[in-house]
Amino acid sequence: MRSMFLALLAATAIATTPTMAKDVSVAVTAIVEHPALDAVRDGVKDALAEAGYKDGENYKFIYQSAQGNPATAAQIARQFVGDAPDVIVPISTPSAQAVVAATRDIPVVFTAASDPIGAQLVKTMEKPGGNVTGLSDLSPxxxxxxxxxxxxxxxxxxxxxxxxxxxxxxxxxxxxxxxxxxxxxxxxxxxxxxxxxxxxxxxxxxxxxxxxxxxxxxxxxxxxxxxxxxxxxxxxxxxxxxxxxxxxxxxxxxxFNYYDVGKQTGVVVARILKGEKPGDIDVEVAKGTxxxxxxxxxxxxxxxxxxxxxxxxxxxxx
Missing domain, CATH: 3.40.50.2300 (Response regulator)
Structure with a gap:
């Protein structure tokens, strides 16, 4: 009986372990590599670190660039969907369009997309519903x-x-x-x-x-x-x-300071990793000029x- 009780206790402890202890993965992709988009990627990673997610410890950070090729962006999107990470973060409008077209289930947090509605990433900026939210960098x-x-x-x-x-x-x-x-x-x-x-x-x-x-x-x-x-x-x-x-x-x-745009995006990703639904999170507009x-x-x-x-x-x- 005592051994059964201990086993039940251990199972209960595992079941009630906070999200932070669970290994998660975040897959990030950009249409091309240049300083602004690289800064967004780095900001996302640093914001996740500040939220308690340490790459190689309690989560895995995956990154791929499409090298300027929309067909490659679509291929990366399909690969990510097959890998089933906890959140996909496409940087730039072309990458976001590829990822959003590839999945209706995996949470997507796009970023550095100026016109999310025009790009058909979401239908509304307020509580967009479904599996997608993100950050607009609409220029002034x-x-x-x-x-x-x-x-x-x-x-x-x-x-x-x-x-x-x-x-x-x-x-x-x-x-x-x-x-x-x-x-x-x-x-x-x-x-x-x-x-x-x-x-x-x-x-x-x-x-x-x-x-x-x-x-x-x-x-x-x-x-x-x-x-x-x-x-x-x-x-x-x-x-x-x-x-x-x-x-x-x-x-x-x-x-915008695109590193700050990345950090703002990373905060949204962390909210989803901790249990919020992307469709319940308003699409944000980048802050500061x-x-x-x-x-x-x-x-x-x-x-x-x-x-x-x-x-x-x-x-x-x-």
Whole structure:
């Protein structure tokens, strides 16, 4: 009898062990590797560590990049679904679309997806239902236009360098056109569908636009140096929505700290690991904006940044 009691006691202890003691797995994927998306990944991992999840101790962190290939993103999504992790975290709109299409059961927390409704990731931002929630990084586009105009008061045409096949960038184009029209500014489009086309698409803006603007577009950002070279040679100031791109040669950006975006995402993942249902968690919008300027890039592209802009920058690169 005593042995049976002890066995029952042990079984009860196992059954009532908190979620934290249970080994779990989190599978993370991104459409491509570049500083912003890498920062999101690192932020997710660090937020989970702060929540008590230690990689290799009580949970497993899995990461794969699609290397810019949507077909690979779909393949990774199917592989992850087959592996059945506790949560899948797709970084970027293309990866999120691939994962959401692949599962209706495994919890999904997307991140760095500007327009989740337009991308058909969720039907509503409030308590989306089902197995999906996440984080939107919708850019403050009207503020970007205002910043460009503050730096270059005579701007008449903004060149929009983007991947026309990326839903996120198409959605942002519509927002940009509306914001620019209010300032009497025309948008000139130039598209690249893969990284090898970025330089040519940037060159197509020379003589047609006063500035070049790159949204949070994974294809363009992954090959940003090609656009920077064109901008320097053509004296076409390059602005971006991605603050990490300023260290790579853009003049200025007003946007999110993507490491913080990752940490905000990781908090949501931890809530799900501890028992909440993704469909009951509102889709959040990334918090905070940083102004980063590159004084050296401005000189190379033939402009001088107003002192007022430099003074309020959260980070300055010389």
């Amino acid at each position: 586009v009207a503020e970007h236009v205002a910043l460009i105009k503050e730096i270059m008061p005579n701007v008449k045409k903004i060149g929009y360098l983007y991947n026309s096949g990326e839903t996120n960038s198409v959605s942002l184009l519509a927002v940009l056109k509306e914001a620019a029209a209010k300032e009497g500014i025309e948008i000139v489009e130039s598209a690249a569908t893969k990284s090898s086309e970025v330089k040519g698409a940037a060159q197509a803006l020379i003589g047609r636009a006063d500035v070049m603007y790159v949204p949070t577009d994974n294809t363009i950002v992954s090959a940003l140096e090609s656009a920077v070279t064109v901008a320097e040679e053509g004296k076409l100031p390059l602005f971006t929505a991605d603050t990490d791109s300023v260290t790579r040669g853009a003049v200025a950006a007003l946007g 940083d102004l980063v300027v590159n004084l050296g890039a401005a000189k190379k592209m033939g402009i001088e940044l107003p002192q007022a802009v430099v003074d309020r920058a959260t980070k300055k690169i010389d």
